[in-house]
Amino acid sequence: MIKELGYERWCHLNNDHILITEDLTINFGGLRAVDGVDFNINKGEVVGLIGPNGSGKTTFFNLITGIYKPDRGRILFAGENIIGEKPHQITRRGIARTFQNSRLFADISALDNVILGMYTKQKTSLLDTIFRYKKVKTELQEGAKRAMELLAFFSEELKKNCLRPVADLPHTDRKRVEICRALASNPKLLLLDEPTGGMSPEETEELMQDIKKIKEQNEEVTIIVIEHDMSVIERIADRVYVFNYGKKIAEGPFSVISKDIKVIEAYLGEETEDVET
Amino acid sequence: MKRKEIFEIIPFIFIETLFFTIAYLFLIFEKTYSILGILSGIILFSIFINKIPKLNFFLAKCFSEYKKLAIIYGIIFIIALPILLRNYPYQIFILFNAGLFALLALGLNWQIGSTNIVNFATGASFATGAYTTALLAIHLGWSFWILLPIGGLAAAGIGFILGLPCMKTKTYYLSLVTIAFTLIVYLLLNNLSWTGGPDGIADIPFPKIGNYSFDSTIRLLGLEIPFQANFYYLTVFLVALTFIVDRRLRYSRIGLAWNAIRNDEVAAECQGIDVTYSKVLSFSLNFFFDGIAGTLFAFCMSHISPESFTFNVSITVVAIVIVGGMDNAVGVILGALLMTLIPEKFQVFQNYRMLIFGFIILMMLLLRPKGLFPQTVRKYY
Numbered sequence: 001m002i003k004e005l006g007y008e009r010w011c012h013l014n015n016d017h018i019l020i021t022e023d024l025t026i027n028f029g030g031l032r033a034v035d036g037v038d039f040n041i042n043k044g045e046v047v048g049l050i051g052p053n054g055s056g057k058t059t060f061f062n063l064i065t066g067i068y069k070p071d072r073g074r075i076l077f078a079g080e081n082i083i084g085e086k087p088h089q090i091t092r093r094g095i096a097r098t099f100q101n102s103r104l105f106a107d108i109s110a111l112d113n114v115i116l117g118m119y120t121k122q123k124t125s126l127l128d129t130i131f132r133y134k135k136v137k138t139e140l141q142e143g144a145k146r147a148m149e150l151l152a153f154f155s156e157e158l159k160k161n162c163l164r165p166v167a168d169l170p171h172t173d174r175k176r177v178e179i180c181r182a183l184a185s186n187p188k189l190l191l192l193d194e195p196t197g198g199m200s201p202e203e204t205e206e207l208m209q210d211i212k213k214i215k216e217q218n219e220e221v222t223i224i225v226i227e228h229d230m231s232v233i234e235r236i237a238d239r240v241y242v243f244n245y246g247k248k249i250a251e252g253p254f255s256v257i258s259k260d261i262k263v264i265e266a267y268l269g270e271e272t273e274d275v276e277t
Numbered sequence: 278m279k280r281k282e283i284f285e286i287i288p289f290i291f292i293e294t295l296f297f298t299i300a301y302l303f304l305i306f307e308k309t310y311s312i313l314g315i316l317s318g319i320i321l322f323s324i325f326i327n328k329i330p331k332l333n334f335f336l337a338k339c340f341s342e343y344k345k346l347a348i349i350y351g352i353i354f355i356i357a358l359p360i361l362l363r364n365y366p367y368q369i370f371i372l373f374n375a376g377l378f379a380l381l382a383l384g385l386n387w388q389i390g391s392t393n394i395v396n397f398a399t400g401a402s403f404a405t406g407a408y409t410t411a412l413l414a415i416h417l418g419w420s421f422w423i424l425l426p427i428g429g430l431a432a433a434g435i436g437f438i439l440g441l442p443c444m445k446t447k448t449y450y451l452s453l454v455t456i457a458f459t460l461i462v463y464l465l466l467n468n469l470s471w472t473g474g475p476d477g478i479a480d481i482p483f484p485k486i487g488n489y490s491f492d493s494t495i496r497l498l499g500l501e502i503p504f505q506a507n508f509y510y511l512t513v514f515l516v517a518l519t520f521i522v523d524r525r526l527r528y529s530r531i532g533l534a535w536n537a538i539r540n541d542e543v544a545a546e547c548q549g550i551d552v553t554y555s556k557v558l559s560f561s562l563n564f565f566f567d568g569i570a571g572t573l574f575a576f577c578m579s580h581i582s583p584e585s586f587t588f589n590v591s592i593t594v595v596a597i598v599i600v601g602g603m604d605n606a607v608g609v610i611l612g613a614l615l616m617t618l619i620p621e622k623f624q625v626f627q628n629y630r631m632l633i634f635g636f637i638i639l640m641m642l643l644l645r646p647k648g649l650f651p652q653t654v655r656k657y658y
Contacts, residue, residue: 065547091549105540108533109654116537120549122530126558129529130522136529144657163654185549 016043017076018189018222024063024073033059035246036073041189046215046223048237048254050230052266056246057226058100061191065097066090078188092120096187098178100194100226106167110158110177113166114147115140117184150180154210172203176210183214190214192225196232208232230258242266286346289339293347297354301361303618304368312622355513359506366503371621373505373577376512377570379613381590382597383519383606384566387526389595390604390652391535392559395448397591398439398455401462402564404586405432406571408466411478411581421484421576425569432568433561440560444553459588466583477582484511484576491577508577515573516610519566523606526562528655535559536604589631596634599641601648608650 021039025032034056041047049057062068064075066087075082082090096117105113122143124136152159154176158169166174175195182190195211196204214221227233233240233254240257242250244266250257257263299315306312326333340347362368381399388396406428413419413427443454466472473479483491484507491511495502526532534555537545546552575581593616601612620630641648 067543067547086551087543087546088549088551091547097547099544103541103544105537105544107540107652108536111657112533112536112655116533116545116548116550119530119534124530126531129525129531133525136525140528140530141657163656165654181548 017041018043018078019064019224020074020076021064022074022076024060024070024075026059026063026068026070032246034063034070037243037246037248039241039248041222041224043188043222044219045238046225046236048233048240049224049226049243050228050233050240051243055243055266057243058193059246060243061097061193061224061226064090064191065095091185094185094188095191096182096185096189097191098175098182098193098195100197102174102178104166104174104178104181107165109163110151110166110169110173111144111147111162113177114150114162114180114184115143117181118143118146120185147180147184150183151177153213154180171198175199175207179210188220188222190221190223192223192227194226194228196227196229204229204232208236211236234258285339286343289336289343289347290350292336293350301358303622304362304372305365306622309623309625356510359502359509360497360500363500363502363506366505369503369505369509371618373508373512375614375617376509376516377574378594378597378617379516379610380512380519380570380573381567381594382601382609382613383516383523384563384570385594386523386598386604386606386609387535387559388563389598390602390609391527391532391539392556393539394556394559395452395595396455396560396563397452397588397595398436398458398564399567399594400459400586400588400590401455402432402436402567403571403574403590404462404466404583405435405564406568407575407581407586408472408478408571409568410572411481411575412471414481414576415478421482421572424576425572428572428575429565429568432571433565436561436564437557439564440557443560444556456588456591459591463583463587466586473582475583477580477584478575479580481575481579481581483579508573511577512573515569520606520610527604527606528657531555531558592631592634596638599638599648602650602652603648604652605648605650608648612649 017040019039019041021037024034024037024039026034037056037060039060049060051057059068063070064077066082066085066089070083073083077090077093077095080093082093085093105116122139124139128135148159148162151162155173158173158176161169161173166177169177175197179192179195182192192211196207199207211223211225215223225233225237237254239252240250240254241248242257242260242263244262249262249266250260252260299319303312303315306315326336358372359369362372381403385396385399388394409431410421410424410428413424414421419427439455439458443451446454466477467475485491491507492504493507494504495506534545534550537548537550538552538555542552574585578585597612597616598609600616601610602608616634620627620633626633
């Protein structure tokens with residue numbers, strides 16, 4: 001039965017859950033933005049998160065990264081409870097993310113942005129900076145070198161423009177810089193919030209290949225991706241979670257999900273509903 | 278040396294010499310008309326250079342290629358300046374004052390420029406350094422050289438204590454807290470008995486190196502240089518030191534983190550930056566260097582009173598950073614020179630000083646929000 005449904009794609013992975021949430025709930029006033037979500041993801045898996053606008057996908061990311069505190073529920077990252085920790089502590093544990101409307105540091109260069117992604121890996125203190133500057137310099141130069149490699153990985157053009165302020169770069173490049181910044185911290189878990197938002201079909205295709213390449217280079221990295229483009233989800237996600245009104249309404253491989261009656265209803269509206277044209 | 282090199286060095290040395298001559302003339306002229314003449318000359322000259330792109334490009338190339346030479350020439354000029362000005366002790370004193378403001382502004386630059394915390398507490402931190410060290414010197418007789426770091430540390434401690442609750446507020450509210458703090462410190466200094474009330478503290482001993490007191494005239498090769506030059510050199514040394522610290526901070530993960538916070542606090546936090554820690558660090562470092570400037574001020578003036586630490590000091594320093602350039606140390610130092618020399622030269626308008634400052638800040642924010650010298654891009658190789 002399981003094999004028929006295509007579950008073998010993820011069942012062969014061991015039960016090494018890197019992130020588990022149980023009964024995760026948050027209210028904003030009267031609105032229950034995320035409602036009792038049980039979620040789990042194995043090491044090395046790519047999971048897609050889909051759902052109509054306002055279904056709580058981004059809020060779910062904000063809960064994992066500590067920007068919001070849940071009202072109820074548990075979040076276990078690598079077996080440890082991370083609820084109550086501040087975002088920077090959670091980032092230090094190895095979770096990196098991008099934002100829906102790329103939140104880059106706009107008035108400094110793309111290179112600086114990527115180097116900032118390595119903040120958790122850099123060790124020099126204030127005293128080093130003032131009295132032992134050589135150490136800081138080597139660390140920064142190593143960082144700059146790695147940042148250049150990361151930028152070149154996405155596009156040579158971007159590498160050439162790496163000293164320009166991010167605000168001057170085109171939209172696509174900004175999205176790429178943000179993914180570079182997230183990758184720079186060598187995360188165990190990477191959260192991508194609509195990475196292809198606002199991109200043309202060709203650029204989307206390119207980015208998808210890049211994400212696949214990231215996976216090929218580092219088998220260990222686990223990715224959760226929010227995406228509206230179903231063709232992208234179909235091709236990169238091992239498994240899909242579907243959200244609607246803050247609730248998880250379905251989970252499984254894309255082939256199964258795409259036939260799920262609840263999912264179709266969520267996207268297209270219920271059949272019984274009067275549709276005004 | 279190749280002919281081409283000589284061809285490039287000569288015009289660049291000529292320009293720099295011209296610049297220094299103008300600066301020198303600007304310092305010694307006292308009539309409003311001659312000063313206005315010089316100022317309009319500078320403006321016309323810069324417009325002339327900007328109008329001819331070839332010349333502009335050529336000069337930029339010369340300066341970047343012979344950067345070391347340009348810096349060495351500049352240092353020689355700065356060291357020689359008191360000798361040139363030996364008949365104008367008051368001008369040396371004004372330069373000392375400009376140096377003090379440069380110190381304060383370099384510290385504040387880590388707040389307004391790098392981290393985008395608009396901090397008006399400079400007056401308070403300046404006062405903390407000055408009063409702490411003045412009281413210690415008078416009652417315990419400690420020497421200036423020990424008190425210099427102590428003044429800084431005392432102010433940094435206050436900055437840390439003020440910084441923690443300040444982090445609960447943001448933007449305008451944070452500015453309001455710092456304004457209130459400056460006013461409270463001013464009122465306390467005026468009303469407490471052990472700070473001397475409105476009379477302040479007098480007879481603070483001058484700094485000494487061995488038997489050489491800083492209020493004695495320098496005699497060099499038969500030239501007599503007024504004692505103000507001692508303070509001038511001391512200030513130049515401290516500004517240079519702060520400048521180096523500024524550079525190191527800027528090219529470090531600390532400076533990068535500050536810039537990240539300036540742009541987007543949530544995104545910064547998601548890169549693993551402890552935003553509260555970084556902001557409090559910026560506060561404390563700013564207060565540390567303000568404290569050092571305060572100590573320098575107390576010992577060089579030998580008399581301090583609350584009138585030197587009013588809210589006006591805070592406004593002036595904020596204006597310097599805004600005019601000079603956000604997050605650009607060179608710009609901030611030039612801004613400090615401009616903002617202290619120009620009001621001094623136009624004594625006629627002295628009564629309208631704050632009005633003019635307000636106008637300048639407004640115009641700068643409208644026309645050049647990043648200052649005369651905006652932040653430069655970090656290069657790592």
